[in-house]
Amino acid sequence: MSDCIFCRIVRGEAPAQIIYQDEEVTAFRDLNPQAPVHVLIVPNRHIAGVAQVEPDDEPTLGRLFTVARRLAEEMGITEGYRLVVNSGPLAGQSVFHLHLHLLGGRPFRWPPG
Numbered sequence: 001m002s003d004c005i006f007c008r009i010v011r012g013e014a015p016a017q018i019i020y021q022d023e024e025v026t027a028f029r030d031l032n033p034q035a036p037v038h039v040l041i042v043p044n045r046h047i048a049g050v051a052q053v054e055p056d057d058e059p060t061l062g063r064l065f066t067v068a069r070r071l072a073e074e075m076g077i078t079e080g081y082r083l084v085v086n087s088g089p090l091a092g093q094s095v096f097h098l099h100l101h102l103l104g105g106r107p108f109r110w111p112p113g
């Protein structure tokens with residue numbers, strides 16, 4: 001989608017601190033980090049959110065997790081990290097291009113806010 005900010009980051013048309021990119025997914029630092037490590041991992045192809053995922057997306061969705069695992073190891077947060085996907089406005093989704101938050105480097109409480 002031409003006017004989607006995460007699509008523009010994936011295409012290199014908007015600035016971002018990209019830390020990983022392959023043919024399926026892109027990972028970049030969150031603009032407003034909520035933890036010492038806060039990375040967003042997104043499918044390169046526009047998927048608006050969990051409510052729009054289809055069975056054909058399963059390989060791409062799996063890649064989000066293997067990249068999360070690898071980045072957590074590389075960034076030294078394997079003692080504990082949190083993966084978050086907000087789905088819908090009530091859950092706090094503000095960008096409607098699916099993204100996995102990788103948060104680490106501090107303790108996290110449960111239940112989340």
Ligand code: 5GP
Pocket residue numbers: 005016017028029030031032033040085086092093094095096
């Ligand atoms: P959501 O609230 O949809 O789960 O998460 C959206 C996230 O995207 C937020 O944590 C927000 O800080 C981040 N974000 C929004 N716009 C940009 C941007 O232009 N660049 C980067 N790097 N992060 C963004």
Ligand code: ZN
Pocket residue numbers: 001004005006007008045046047096097
């Ligand atoms: Zn998009």
